[in-house]
Amino acid sequence: MNRHLFPHSNNIGFAACILGLLLTLFAAGGAEARVRVVTTTEDIAAIAREVGGNFIEAESITRGMQDAHFIEAKPSYMLKVNRADLLIHQGLDLEIGWLPLLVTGARNPQVREGQPGSLDLSSAIVPIEVPTGEVGRHMGDVHPGGNPHYPLDPANGPLMAEAIAKRLGELDPENRAAYDANRQRFANRIAQKIAEWESRLAAFPDPVVVTYHTTWSYFLRRFGIESIGSVEPLPGVPPSPAHLGHLAETMKRRKVKIILQANYFEKRHSELLGRQTGAQVLALPVSVGGAPGAEDYFSLFDLLVDRLAKALSQP
Amino acid sequence: MSEFWTFMAAPAASCLILSVLYTYFGVHVLKREIIFVDLSLAQLAALGATTGMVLDVPPESPLVPLLAFGFILGGAAFFSTTRALASRVPQEAVIGIVYVVAASAALLLASRAPHGAEHIKNLLNGSVLWTTWQDVLRIALAGSAVAAVHWKYFRRFREQSENYLVQPFSTPDRIMDFIFFATLGLVIVVSVKTAGVFLIFTLLIVPAVCGALFSNSFTGRWLIGAGLGIATSILGLALSYKFDLPTGATIVTCFGIVFLALLPISRATNARP
Numbered sequence: 001m002n003r004h005l006f007p008h009s010n011n012i013g014f015a016a017c018i019l020g021l022l023l024t025l026f027a028a029g030g031a032e033a034r035v036r037v038v039t040t041t042e043d044i045a046a047i048a049r050e051v052g053g054n055f056i057e058a059e060s061i062t063r064g065m066q067d068a069h070f071i072e073a074k075p076s077y078m079l080k081v082n083r084a085d086l087l088i089h090q091g092l093d094l095e096i097g098w099l100p101l102l103v104t105g106a107r108n109p110q111v112r113e114g115q116p117g118s119l120d121l122s123s124a125i126v127p128i129e130v131p132t133g134e135v136g137r138h139m140g141d142v143h144p145g146g147n148p149h150y151p152l153d154p155a156n157g158p159l160m161a162e163a164i165a166k167r168l169g170e171l172d173p174e175n176r177a178a179y180d181a182n183r184q185r186f187a188n189r190i191a192q193k194i195a196e197w198e199s200r201l202a203a204f205p206d207p208v209v210v211t212y213h214t215t216w217s218y219f220l221r222r223f224g225i226e227s228i229g230s231v232e233p234l235p236g237v238p239p240s241p242a243h244l245g246h247l248a249e250t251m252k253r254r255k256v257k258i259i260l261q262a263n264y265f266e267k268r269h270s271e272l273l274g275r276q277t278g279a280q281v282l283a284l285p286v287s288v289g290g291a292p293g294a295e296d297y298f299s300l301f302d303l304l305v306d307r308l309a310k311a312l313s314q315p
Numbered sequence: 316m317s318e319f320w321t322f323m324a325a326p327a328a329s330c331l332i333l334s335v336l337y338t339y340f341g342v343h344v345l346k347r348e349i350i351f352v353d354l355s356l357a358q359l360a361a362l363g364a365t366t367g368m369v370l371d372v373p374p375e376s377p378l379v380p381l382l383a384f385g386f387i388l389g390g391a392a393f394f395s396t397t398r399a400l401a402s403r404v405p406q407e408a409v410i411g412i413v414y415v416v417a418a419s420a421a422l423l424l425a426s427r428a429p430h431g432a433e434h435i436k437n438l439l440n441g442s443v444l445w446t447t448w449q450d451v452l453r454i455a456l457a458g459s460a461v462a463a464v465h466w467k468y469f470r471r472f473r474e475q476s477e478n479y480l481v482q483p484f485s486t487p488d489r490i491m492d493f494i495f496f497a498t499l500g501l502v503i504v505v506s507v508k509t510a511g512v513f514l515i516f517t518l519l520i521v522p523a524v525c526g527a528l529f530s531n532s533f534t535g536r537w538l539i540g541a542g543l544g545i546a547t548s549i550l551g552l553a554l555s556y557k558f559d560l561p562t563g564a565t566i567v568t569c570f571g572i573v574f575l576a577l578l579p580i581s582r583a584t585n586a587r588p
Contacts, residue, residue, distance in 0.1 A: 069433075070433050072561045073442050073444040073445055073561065073562065074444070074560065074561060075322065075323075075555060075556045075559055075562070076559040078322050079318070082318075082322075101445040102445075104445075104447060105322065105444065107321060107322075237427070237428070237431075238426070
């Protein structure tokens with residue numbers, strides 16, 4: 001299929017061309033022509049693979065060890081999006097700094113916002129930390145729609161899978177049943193694993209941690225872990241010495257033993273705080289592909305729960 | 316190859332226009348020995364944009380380039396005034412002071428803003444890859460306005476540049492100086508978001524320097540430099556595309572390599588009597 005070779009993007013003829021080619025593609029049978037899914041994060045790609053199985057190929061734009069807020073523009077991103085049948089993003093303004101530019105640059109009308117080839121997964125979940133009242137930069141990098149790090153609650157996994165299965169079924173009706181069956185199997189397995197993870201962490205009464213950024217909110221809420229403060233005074237704002245001093249006092253009083261942070265943030269602030277308070281800095285992957293061992297959505301949580309449980313069990 | 320042009324036509328078009336414009340200014344700037352003036356002006360533009368960010372101005376608002384241009388005009392007025400001190404203080408020293416102070420002030424402002432560090436990094440690196448036809452149009456319009464002014468006073472600016480370091484200072488001279496900095500500033504404001512501070516400095520200096528290696532005349536330097544600038548930036552775009560590298564940094568590195576490659580060639584040609 002040479003759909004991506006048409007240089008003119010903005011005319012109706014091109015759209016008709018795409019549509020015509022798509023129709024022939026589906027008419028020819030979806031079995032050999034796999035749906036090309038491009039996602040903004042590896043979490044979404046991992047879940048899409050669970051749902052799509054052999055009928056799709058899923059590729060992520062960002063790597064798991066990258067902060068999806070910011071990426072350096074590279075030509076291959078445009079090629080990927082240009083060839084995509086379905087572009088899935090995490091939404092809630094996570095990719096606001098680059099995705100609109102990327103979609104414009106990629107010249108693929110099919111995946112523009114509002115088109116069937118564009119899916120905002122945040123519509124499938126219930127966001128937390130939705131700010132009330134007027135939002136301004138003085139509040140830090142607050143996302144008006146709520147905290148965008150929702151894949152870190154494993155209970156959101158099945159909701160994401162459901163939205164992906166529904167959209168894949170619309171784009172590729174022939175395999176709708178398969179997508180639905182895969183989604184169901186994924187949901188069952190997640191439910192079983194959540195019980196396992198919860199029981200492992202339940203061994204520690206009233207666990208408290210300090211986090212670096214609001215990355216962890218969904219995860220901590222799921223497993224009943226309390227965060228008594230964050231290294232960043234406001235989301236996205238690096239700490240001042242006064243803020244760190246204050247936080248160190250609180251940590252000593254509450255006997256906090258763990259500073260939890262995403263492994264792509266710089267560690268020097270957390271390490272300074274760790275030296276002052278004796279707490280351990282846990283720099284962990286926050287996405288599939290974020291570290292060796294976190295190869296899919298399940299092993300990501302296996303790794304997180306394991307590392308956290310080990311840190312909590314230390315005296 | 317057709318794919319390359321699908322994605323890279325707009326970035327290539329902007330590199331083409333900017334090569335011609337910046338090489339022209341570059342030839343002037345080299346003669347005047349104020350090499351770092353554009354880093355200084357670009358940093359003032361960045362300070363303006365950062366001020367906008369701290370004041371909660373949305374990034375796509377027209378107020379942002381206006382703020383940036385306002386800061387640049389302030390710098391232009393300052394530079395044309397401090398030239399009066401030229402006998403005791405070299406202009407380059409003043410330019411250096413403005414650069415570091417503007418850069419540090421931007422860092423101070425950004426330190427209180429969420430993701431300020433990334434904002435500063437974006438201003439340095441730019442995002443040539445995301446250049447749209449709208450950006451190209453904006454650069455072309457600003458470029459035409461600047462070209463009109465310089466077409467009218469072509470001789471006047473050239474004489475001023477030739478005698479910049481020796482000429483005594485007069486009021487009309489100071490006005491021309493201000494117009495020179497203001498027009499350069501306008502080009503910087505419309506291009507800093509896509510090209511970034513590093514690429515702008517490269518486009519200003521490297522082609523003009525390469526031109527000076529092979530020609531003594533003003534127009535000769537400009538033509539050679541602009542041609543080299545266009546060719547090198549398109550080479551950079553192509554390499555960035557082929558090897559999937561960040562575009563701005565690839566282009567800047569290509570300019571460095573082209574400069575190094577031309578040095579021995581120019582020595583060989585100049586050695587002949």
